[in-house]
Amino acid sequence: MEPLMLFPDPPAPELAQALDLGGYPWKAVSSIEIATRLEPEDGWSGAIICADEDPDSAFTLCRTLRKRDIPFDPVLLLINPTQLTDLSLREDLFDDFCLTPTRPAELAARLKHLFWRTGRGTRPELIEYGPLMLNLETYQAAISGKPLDLTYMEYELLKFLASHPGKVFTRETLLSRVWGYDYYGGARTVDVHVRRLRAKLSEEHAPLIQTVRSVGYRFGESRWSLS
Amino acid sequence: MEPLMLFPDPPAPELAQALDLGGYPWKAVSSIEIATRLEPEDGWSGAIICADEDPDSAFTLCRTLRKRDIPFDPVLLLINPTQLTDLSLREDLFDDFCLTPTRPAELAARLKHLFWRTGRGTRPELIEYGPLMLNLETYQAAISGKPLDLTYMEYELLKFLASHPGKVFTRETLLSRVWGYDYYGGARTVDVHVRRLRAKLSEEHAPLIQTVRSVGYRFGESRWSLS
DNA sequence: CAAGATTGTGAACGGTCTGTGAACCCGTCA
DNA sequence: TGACGGGTTCACAGACCGTTCACAATCTTG
Numbered sequence: 001m002e003p004l005m006l007f008p009d010p011p012a013p014e015l016a017q018a019l020d021l022g023g024y025p026w027k028a029v030s031s032i033e034i035a036t037r038l039e040p041e042d043g044w045s046g047a048i049i050c051a052d053e054d055p056d057s058a059f060t061l062c063r064t065l066r067k068r069d070i071p072f073d074p075v076l077l078l079i080n081p082t083q084l085t086d087l088s089l090r091e092d093l094f095d096d097f098c099l100t101p102t103r104p105a106e107l108a109a110r111l112k113h114l115f116w117r118t119g120r121g122t123r124p125e126l127i128e129y130g131p132l133m134l135n136l137e138t139y140q141a142a143i144s145g146k147p148l149d150l151t152y153m154e155y156e157l158l159k160f161l162a163s164h165p166g167k168v169f170t171r172e173t174l175l176s177r178v179w180g181y182d183y184y185g186g187a188r189t190v191d192v193h194v195r196r197l198r199a200k201l202s203e204e205h206a207p208l209i210q211t212v213r214s215v216g217y218r219f220g221e222s223r224w225s226l227s
Numbered sequence: 228m229e230p231l232m233l234f235p236d237p238p239a240p241e242l243a244q245a246l247d248l249g250g251y252p253w254k255a256v257s258s259i260e261i262a263t264r265l266e267p268e269d270g271w272s273g274a275i276i277c278a279d280e281d282p283d284s285a286f287t288l289c290r291t292l293r294k295r296d297i298p299f300d301p302v303l304l305l306i307n308p309t310q311l312t313d314l315s316l317r318e319d320l321f322d323d324f325c326l327t328p329t330r331p332a333e334l335a336a337r338l339k340h341l342f343w344r345t346g347r348g349t350r351p352e353l354i355e356y357g358p359l360m361l362n363l364e365t366y367q368a369a370i371s372g373k374p375l376d377l378t379y380m381e382y383e384l385l386k387f388l389a390s391h392p393g394k395v396f397t398r399e400t401l402l403s404r405v406w407g408y409d410y411y412g413g414a415r416t417v418d419v420h421v422r423r424l425r426a427k428l429s430e431e432h433a434p435l436i437q438t439v440r441s442v443g444y445r446f447g448e449s450r451w452s453l454s
Numbered sequence: 455c456a457a458g459a460t461t462g463t464g465a466a467c468g469g470t471c472t473g474t475g476a477a478c479c480c481g482t483c484a
Numbered sequence: 485t486g487a488c489g490g491g492t493t494c495a496c497a498g499a500c501c502g503t504t505c506a507c508a509a510t511c512t513t514g
Contacts, residue, residue, distance in 0.1 A: 084335075084336050087336050087340070088339065091340055091343040096323070106308070106326060112318070137393065137395065138394060139395045139442055152502090153501080154501095186504065186505095188503085189502075192462090192463090192502085192503075195463070213459095213460065213511065379490080379491090418473070422474070458511105461509080461510070462509070463507085464505105464507090464508100465504105466503105467504080468502095469502085470501085473499095474495100474497085476493105477492105477494075479490105479493090480491090481491100482489085482490105484485100484486095
């Protein structure tokens with residue numbers, strides 16, 4: 001995990017300790033110039049900015065971070081209760097805040113939730129596997145950013161396979177799980193749908209669906225990664 | 228502004244007072260059934276759920292709210308400090324939390340920020356999507372600046388669809404959400420209304436409502452920009 | 455290498471779903 | 485009471501797509 005940016009430098013000892021205990025790496029900075037200089041190759045994973053002692057510098061720093069061409073994200077603001085009213089016109093400068101003196105447990109919970117909601121996006125229900133993305137809300141699929149035009153059954157089949165990457169399913173299992181428990185029809189139906197799926201995935205990604213001879217089909221890499 | 232849902236009923240007096248002072252309308256509920264019954268026509272604007280006294284019921288309520296076909300949003304959770312550890316596996320059940328005993332100022336700040344980032348507080352009475360504009364106050368609709376002459380059901384259907392761009396709804400869902408939970412009638416009704424809507428949107432904008440074969444209808448472009 | 459089993463492929467059939475026009479029902483209003 | 489507007493239902497045509505089949509290609513087995 002990339003380090004968190006902390007302001008100011010040095011940070012409050014309780015804060016540093018809470019982060020260390022929580023397993024969060026961090027670097028303290030005292031100005032935006034230093035922050036730029038210390039920035040890790042893969043960027044900061046977030047910032048905790050304490051506006052308790054020097055509010056002006058703190059808010060200026062927030063504003064600068066947010067104005068970068070890739071807006072800084074997420075920002076957790078630490079303020080004391082008397083500063084609550086200062087927030088009203090600065091909603092865009094932070095993603096969450098925490099009152100000082102901070103309880104370590106609250107800080108940890110806020111950090112976790114912040115990373116959870118910015119990291120894994122609660123919004124659209126997604127299935128992702130490598131370059132493949134399925135949006136379960138909008139019934140749309142894309143690979144390498146390019147939208148796939150799938151029919152209903154193709155989508156359902158791909159969705160099922162991609163939900164269990166690595167696992168092999170027999171044609172019968174697929175028929176009962178994707179087509180329905182009461183489905184009665186030829187097993188070759190699965191083959192044809194798999195063929196069309198492979199065709200719509202580009203040739204490059206067609207191997208995402210693998211044939212396991214005499215058994216059935218598998219999506220994605222094998223679990224024991226033969227390579 | 229639509230009212231906030233409060234749990235439990237009655238809510239803590241300080242909480243009720245803080246909301247009243249902040250100008251937030253609210254209704255307290257003691258169960259999901261009552262919540263459903265009391266739901267305003269245009270939905271709740273959010274929920275404040277206190278898990279202090281009866282955590283099990285509170286978290287169950289959260290889970291139910293999140294599992295609706297349109298996930299409930301936003302949810303502010305009130306907990307006491309000893310419950311902080313309970314949050315770790317329930318990240319998806321809330322959007323923000325606040326420790327009890329709550330400071331009115333902190334609660335107000337959190338509510339404000341929550342509405343700010345979910346984009347609800349700022350534009351309460353307009354729905355805009357590309358060239359389409361719905362004025363919920365005047366019951367008027369326009370596209371590319373030209374007014375649309377919609378009937379009541381057409382307007383309601385378009386309003387519902389446009390409130391959730393990108394998401395696919397089945398005919399059954401549309402019937403229950405737009406026509407009413409107790410509506411009993413043919414699903415083809417939806418088709419006909421969609422056809423009339425498409426006709427009234429000019430031919431140019433008719434594709435705003437897309438058919439998802441074997442599933443239902445979707446308004447607007449995908450969230451990941453199909454272009 | 456040969457025979458059998460298994461899977462890939464193209465084409466065609468046929469059912470299902472949607473679009474569409476029109477009729478029906480039922481309020482309201484003159 | 486008759487005309488009108490709006491919501492619902494119906495019937496039908498056409499497009500779409502799931503299924504099947506025949507045959508080619510590939511793998512397995514002995």
